[in-house]
Amino acid sequence: MSQLPTIEGILKAEENLTGVTDVTPFQRNLNYSEEYGAKIYFKREDLQIVRSYKIRGAYNLISNLAPSDRKKGVVCASAGNHAQGVAFSCRTLQIKGVIFMPATTPKQKIRAVERLGKDWVEIVLSGDTFDDAKASAQKYVDEHGSVMVPPFNHTLIIEGQGTVAVEIEKQLKKVKPDYVFVPVGGGGLISGITIYLKNKFPNVKIIAVEPEGAPSLKASFDAGQVVTLKEIDNFVDGTAVKEIGELPFQVLKEYGIDGILLVPEGAVCTSILQLYNRDAIVVEPAGALSVAALKFYQEEIKGKNVVCILSGGNNDIERMPDIKERSLLYEGLKHYFMISFPQRSGALKEFVNDILGPDDDITSFTYTKKNNKESGPALVGIELKRKEDYQSLLERMDKYGVKYVSINQNRFLFNLLI
Numbered sequence: 001m002s003q004l005p006t007i008e009g010i011l012k013a014e015e016n017l018t019g020v021t022d023v024t025p026f027q028r029n030l031n032y033s034e035e036y037g038a039k040i041y042f043k044r045e046d047l048q049i050v051r052s053y054k055i056r057g058a059y060n061l062i063s064n065l066a067p068s069d070r071k072k073g074v075v076c077a078s079a080g081n082h083a084q085g086v087a088f089s090c091r092t093l094q095i096k097g098v099i100f101m102p103a104t105t106p107k108q109k110i111r112a113v114e115r116l117g118k119d120w121v122e123i124v125l126s127g128d129t130f131d132d133a134k135a136s137a138q139k140y141v142d143e144h145g146s147v148m149v150p151p152f153n154h155t156l157i158i159e160g161q162g163t164v165a166v167e168i169e170k171q172l173k174k175v176k177p178d179y180v181f182v183p184v185g186g187g188g189l190i191s192g193i194t195i196y197l198k199n200k201f202p203n204v205k206i207i208a209v210e211p212e213g214a215p216s217l218k219a220s221f222d223a224g225q226v227v228t229l230k231e232i233d234n235f236v237d238g239t240a241v242k243e244i245g246e247l248p249f250q251v252l253k254e255y256g257i258d259g260i261l262l263v264p265e266g267a268v269c270t271s272i273l274q275l276y277n278r279d280a281i282v283v284e285p286a287g288a289l290s291v292a293a294l295k296f297y298q299e300e301i302k303g304k305n306v307v308c309i310l311s312g313g314n315n316d317i318e319r320m321p322d323i324k325e326r327s328l329l330y331e332g333l334k335h336y337f338m339i340s341f342p343q344r345s346g347a348l349k350e351f352v353n354d355i356l357g358p359d360d361d362i363t364s365f366t367y368t369k370k371n372n373k374e375s376g377p378a379l380v381g382i383e384l385k386r387k388e389d390y391q392s393l394l395e396r397m398d399k400y401g402v403k404y405v406s407i408n409q410n411r412f413l414f415n416l417l418i
């Protein structure tokens, strides 16, 4: 087991990062403060130099390498923010790096790593998944003796990520934080933050926030040891990790954790859209986790000083339609039905006139006329203005004898048809 990270190590990392990373803004957010009757502060790591805090740990580790290790070069496996942090560090420190990414990595992420690393970085696309890329990276290290830069399971990485907390303490000035919400993937960020803030503010409550589809910390805490999840949902890609790091697990066991919250992916989507629409803040799914958590703690946080870490802003604009759809489904505003549609003229007109409410909107309608049948199947998507309108929509369908199946709740049909 590596040496546990320390507050002294975090302060050294802060010195080390001075002039390299940005001191990101710390802002009181009026909209969320009003909504929750609390003082809600955002730590804006989405505005960090590579648009996520991951640069902090990567640079701290790489810049601490002995000259002989620097010559060997560094290696990492990542499809996202860690790769960008490593690439930036390689170029800044003029160290050669090899970055393994799954072949499925979107082009714009590959380009971002190329832009940040320039000639100092070689990108190797390997396998279809992160685990494939990781195995290739390890093989490369075994063969070439280069230095692996892990994304979270390393003392210097955790101490680098802990510098977020050093800035928060300074930026809070005299305010004492009551709650800090932190997104968790492999646990590097929350470990660094916990070590520092629990030392400075013994009464602060630090809440770990994981996506429902990748609860690696919760599963390990429940089991009392690090366990590997069999399957995870990759939607919140920054935190989609099958296994919490051994070192973060030790840190969190030692310092304790005040809550582990699992947030549904749909709620994360709602927060992404809300942050964009209300505050012009662009976050990626992992970057929205801490804000999405507020709703689930609304009673506890009333009147308190609350800090949310907005950990990253590398959102791909092409994901927005999916994000909107997931949010509408989660909020109960979008419904899909398979409807047995009468095959006669005027049937669609009657459906629109009799069944739809004044604010209901058909967003999709797929219908195939069948030969020699009285009715044909129609896949219909309806968007509501208010969640409550759903019940009256069902009542009208029943009243007019519409034969339908709702497919929102049927995961199998939903994934097949939508």
Ligand SMILES: Cc1ncc(COP(=O)(O)O)c(C=O)c1O
Pocket (backbone or CB within 6 Å): 052, 054, 080, 081, 082, 151, 152, 161, 183, 184, 185, 186, 187, 188, 189, 190, 238, 239, 284, 286, 287, 311, 312, 313
């Ligand atoms: C934007 C963002 N937030 C949160 C995390 C999770 O951090 P950790 O693995 O340190 O728990 C990551 C990890 O890559 C990330 O990129």
